[in-house]
Amino acid sequence: MTPNVTLVIAIGVLFAAGVYLLLERSLSRVLIGVVLLGNGANLLFLVAGGRAGRPPIVGAADEGQMSDPLPQAMVLTAIVITLGMTAFLLAMAYRSWQLQRHDEVQDDVEDRRIARLAAIDERAVTDADTEATAQSLDEEAEEARDETDEGVVQP
Amino acid sequence: MSDWTWVVPLPVVIPLFSAGLTLALYRRPRVQPVVSVTALALVLAASLVLLFQADNGPLVVDVGGWAAPVGINLVADRLSSLMLTISSAVTLCVLLYSLAQGRDDDEESAPVSIYHPTFLVLAAGVANAFLSGDLFNIYVGFEILLAASFVLITLGGTRDRIRAGTIYVVVALLSSVLFLVALAAIYAATGTVNLAQLSLRLPHIDPDVRLTLQVLLLLAFAVKAAVFPLSAWLPDSYPTAPAPVTAVFAGLLTKVGVYAIIRTQTLLFPGGQLDDVLMWAALATMVVGILGAVAQDDIKRLLSFTLVSHIGYMIFGIALSTEAGWTAAVYYVAHHITVQTALFLVVGLVERVGGSTSLTRLGGLAKIAPVLAILFFVPAMNLAGIPPLSGFLGKLGLLQAGVDAGTPLAYVLVVGSVVTSLLTLYALVKAWNKAFWQSPADTPRRAHLPFGMVGPTAALVLVGLTLTFAAGPLYAYTERAANAFTLRTTYIHAVLPDGERGEGESADVTEERAEEQPDEQPDEPATTGEHP
Numbered sequence: 001m002t003p004n005v006t007l008v009i010a011i012g013v014l015f016a017a018g019v020y021l022l023l024e025r026s027l028s029r030v031l032i033g034v035v036l037l038g039n040g041a042n043l044l045f046l047v048a049g050g051r052a053g054r055p056p057i058v059g060a061a062d063e064g065q066m067s068d069p070l071p072q073a074m075v076l077t078a079i080v081i082t083l084g085m086t087a088f089l090l091a092m093a094y095r096s097w098q099l100q101r102h103d104e105v106q107d108d109v110e111d112r113r114i115a116r117l118a119a120i121d122e123r124a125v126t127d128a129d130t131e132a133t134a135q136s137l138d139e140e141a142e143e144a145r146d147e148t149d150e151g152v153v154q155p
Numbered sequence: 156m157s158d159w160t161w162v163v164p165l166p167v168v169i170p171l172f173s174a175g176l177t178l179a180l181y182r183r184p185r186v187q188p189v190v191s192v193t194a195l196a197l198v199l200a201a202s203l204v205l206l207f208q209a210d211n212g213p214l215v216v217d218v219g220g221w222a223a224p225v226g227i228n229l230v231a232d233r234l235s236s237l238m239l240t241i242s243s244a245v246t247l248c249v250l251l252y253s254l255a256q257g258r259d260d261d262e263e264s265a266p267v268s269i270y271h272p273t274f275l276v277l278a279a280g281v282a283n284a285f286l287s288g289d290l291f292n293i294y295v296g297f298e299i300l301l302a303a304s305f306v307l308i309t310l311g312g313t314r315d316r317i318r319a320g321t322i323y324v325v326v327a328l329l330s331s332v333l334f335l336v337a338l339a340a341i342y343a344a345t346g347t348v349n350l351a352q353l354s355l356r357l358p359h360i361d362p363d364v365r366l367t368l369q370v371l372l373l374l375a376f377a378v379k380a381a382v383f384p385l386s387a388w389l390p391d392s393y394p395t396a397p398a399p400v401t402a403v404f405a406g407l408l409t410k411v412g413v414y415a416i417i418r419t420q421t422l423l424f425p426g427g428q429l430d431d432v433l434m435w436a437a438l439a440t441m442v443v444g445i446l447g448a449v450a451q452d453d454i455k456r457l458l459s460f461t462l463v464s465h466i467g468y469m470i471f472g473i474a475l476s477t478e479a480g481w482t483a484a485v486y487y488v489a490h491h492i493t494v495q496t497a498l499f500l501v502v503g504l505v506e507r508v509g510g511s512t513s514l515t516r517l518g519g520l521a522k523i524a525p526v527l528a529i530l531f532f533v534p535a536m537n538l539a540g541i542p543p544l545s546g547f548l549g550k551l552g553l554l555q556a557g558v559d560a561g562t563p564l565a566y567v568l569v570v571g572s573v574v575t576s577l578l579t580l581y582a583l584v585k586a587w588n589k590a591f592w593q594s595p596a597d598t599p600r601r602a603h604l605p606f607g608m609v610g611p612t613a614a615l616v617l618v619g620l621t622l623t624f625a626a627g628p629l630y631a632y633t634e635r636a637a638n639a640f641t642l643r644t645t646y647i648h649a650v651l652p653d654g655e656r657g658e659g660e661s662a663d664v665t666e667e668r669a670e671e672q673p674d675e676q677p678d679e680p681a682t683t684g685e686h687p
Contacts, residue, residue: 022329027321034328041335048343071342074291078335081298085328088305092320095312106318110391110456 003047011047014040027093027103034089038082042075159208163216163231165201166239166282169194174275181268188254191271195250195278199243205236210635213649215288223288223650224349230288232646233636234485238285238414241489244618245406245496246278248611252500253399255607269306277303277403284411288650290341290348293415294334297379301327304408307400308392315395323392330378337371344368351650354422354643369424373416373433380412382470383440386463390447393462394455394512398503401455405462406496410488413469417488420473421481421640433474434564441467441575448582454502454512457586461538461579462495468553468575471568475556481637483552486630490537490545490622497534497615501527504604504612505590514589524604528591533616535587537623539580545622548630550576 014036021033049071054061056069097103173194177187208214213232217223231239253270280300287293305327309320342348344364345356357365374385381389389409393401420427444464451457469491472484502512508524509517520527537544550572557569622629639645 022325030325034325034332037329037332038335041332041339044336045339045342048339050343068346070348071339074338074342074348077291077295081295081331084302085298085305085331088302089324089328092305092309092317092324095309096317096321099312099314099317105321 002051004052007043007047011040011043014043025104027089027096027105030105031086031089031093035082035086038078038086042078042082045071045075045078159204160214160216162201162204162208163214163229163286164218166198166205166243167229167279167286169197169201170275170279170282174272174279177271177275181272184268187268187271191250191275192247192254194275195243195247198278198282199240199247202236202240202243205231206240209233209236210632213646215649224347224352227292228288228349228650229286230350230646230650231286232649233632233639234414234417235285237485237489237632237636238410239282241492242281242285242407242410243278245492245615246274246281246403248615248618249399249403249406249496249500250274252402252503252608252611253397255605255611256397256399256503258605258607267310270310273303273306274403276300277307277407281407281411285414288350290338290350290353294331294338297334297411298331300408300411301331304404308396308404310397310400319392319395322388326378326388326392330375333371333378334375337368337375340371341368349650350418350422351647354647355651357423365424366428369419369429372419372423373429376412376415376419377436378412379409380416380470381409381440381463381466382436383443383463383467384436386440386444386466389463390456390459393459394453398499398506402496402499402503405459405499406492409462409466410492413466413473413488416470417473417481417484420476422643422646425476425641425643427474427476430474430476431564433470434568437467437470437474438568438571439467440464440470441571445575445578445582449578449585451582452514454505454514454517454586454590455499457514457582458495458498458502461582464575464579465491465495465538468550468572471572472553472556475560475565477556477560478634478637478641479552479556479559481640482630482634483549483556485633485636486545486552487549489629489633490549490619493615493619493622494534494537494546497612497619498531498538500608500612500615501531501534504608505531507608508604509590514586517590518593520591526609527604530609530612530616531591532587534619535583537619539583540576541580543623545619545626548623548626552630 018033018035018037018040021029021036024030024033049068051067053067054065056066056072093103173190177190180186180190205214209231210233213230215223215231216229218227218229220226222228253274257270277300280296280298280303282296283299284293284296287296305320305324308323309316338348341353344360345353347353347356357368378385393404396404441464444460444462444467448457448460448464451460468487469484472480472487474480475484504524504527505517505520506512508527509520511517533544537546540546540550554569554572557565557572
């Protein structure tokens with residue numbers, strides 16, 4: 001089996017772009033990343049299914065020239081699933097924007113707590129990064145946006 | 156073939172149909188619970204039937220009448236049936252609990268109209284993943300349960316739940332993409348996704364390619380099963396959901412991943428090339444997980460970390476690649492589903508009585524709610540593995556299997572298991588002392604516990620105890636399941652009769668040929684018969 005080089009390169013580009021976008025903080029970019037990744041995986045499945053060929057309809061062509069229908073059926077299923085998941089992610093990004101006027105992934109509670117504990121300690125770390133601002137990493141961490149205390153309705 | 160094969164699709168079909176029905180009845184909040192409870196009770200009954208029938212050999216159903224390897228099939232062997240029985244018992248208890256919670260107070264955690272359909276879809280997805288005899292169908296099962304779990308984890312759409320849901324959803328989607336890539340690679344290498352046919356074809360492909368496929372699949376499943384280094388998402392996302400939702404997630408979702416690891420490791424990749432890697436992963440999962448639990452002061456987070464750490468025990472059993480190890484691992488999965496779910500339900504009750512799950516704020520609950528104290532103590536000790544409870548039996552089986560294996564690495568794992576057990580005991584006793592016995596920091600909210608919530612929790616605790624009393628027959632059952640793993644032929648023969656090459660054609664064609672052309676070759680391409 002010799003896969004189509006153009007398709008293989010396209011898969012690589014889709015995966016690279018998808019992974020890059022997944023690492024962003026904004027949910028809408030993550031959403032686009034998921035879409036690209038999903039499309040890359042679907043394309044990979046199609047290429048994995050073997051070479052292109054005649055339509056897989058019995059009687060339309062002889063069997064040796066037909067393309068394999070199974071991966072096509074599976075990719076169709078996967079496309080539908082990706083669509084549903086994308087819709088949910090979009091709804092979640094919108095809800096996030098409704099709640100706090102930005103759709104960035106928020107800091108984790110535990111991380112914030114640890115950062116605050118670290119800030120209570122002495123200046124532990126100074127290095128080339130922090131000397132410019134004359135701040136320790138802990139102080140910078142403390143100044144980072146913190147949603148854990150502000151605007152949260154305490155149960 | 157026995158007469159009971161018609162039962163096999165029911166655990167998937169009944170919840171899906173009932174989900175549609177409850178969705179149609181969204182304006183009838185009194186009818187919805189009746190439908191969903193009936194559906195899950197029927198599923199439990201069907202699973203019990205399968206549990207006893209599968210002991211005589213796997214039951215196979217060809218979906219849509221297409222025989223394997225072309226069609227999709229559902230296979231109920233001992234492992235699937237056992238998982239299905241435990242999981243349907245657990246989902247039923249959690250559903251009853253959440254109904255009582257919804258009746259008792261109208262918080263935003265109360266079942267809204269979307270809760271019932273989603274919960275049923277989750278049950279259907281879990282059942283589909285357990286029963287599927289086809290890797291792609293396992294993927295579909297995963298996606299069904301994930302879609303339902305996304306909705307459940309963000310119920311109400313509050314700020315905290317969106318925060319937790321974000322992490323959960325993105326990680327889940329990433330693992331799905333990994334699984335899809337693994338599927339594509341497997342199809343490219345072997346030309347099939349049917350489990351039985353894969354187990355016949357995989358030995359004939361290049362060993363390096365086979366190892367790559369194994370790593371891809373294991374990565375995808377390890378994210379879902381929360382095996383350390385891929386477990387960081389779990390303690391951040393589970394605790395914020397409503398108590399019943401967290402309980403059912405903790406009990407089932409990670410175990411579906413563990414089930415998939417067991418199935419693929421035993422059926423597709425026997426011989427254990429990656430066992431050493433899995434051993435180290437198991438050790439890291441146990442130790443890192445339990446150290447996380449020791450450091451927590453919120454019961455829900457503490458339990459999430461114990462959940463991660465005890466996944467390590469199951470991976471340890473799988474990685475031993477001996478019948479004894481597999482036996483203990485399957486038993487341990489059954490035990491852990493019940494115990495972990497029961498504990499999360501108890502914590503839901505604790506939160507109602509004490510008004511918080513923070514160990515620094517709770518206190519003195521033993522005086523206010525003695526029943527609750529007992530309900531917490533029994534599964535907590537069970538999780539830590541105090542004799543004679545089922546957790547002890549499962550751990551003992553694992554330790555014995557590890558000592559039998561006798562490799563240095565296995566001994567390291569045995570020591571790790573014991574240390575993890577002791578640390579689990581420490582973490583849970585700390586929680587128990589602080590929540591139930593220390594003098595309370597602020598006055599507890601109320602001591603009202605509706606029977607509808609205590610009942611299902613007690614039922615689950617009792618199921619956990621049943622695993623102890625019925626340990627003999629159950630252990631024998633898992634032993635037979637593990638024995639079938641090593642043989643593999645029973646599974647393959649059940650799915651692919653006809654000399655280990657499935658007929659791969661529609662039932663219509665087979666019938667027509669039997670009627671009209673009794674002498675035709677059985678290996679022509681399958682077509683749907685034209686009815687004269």
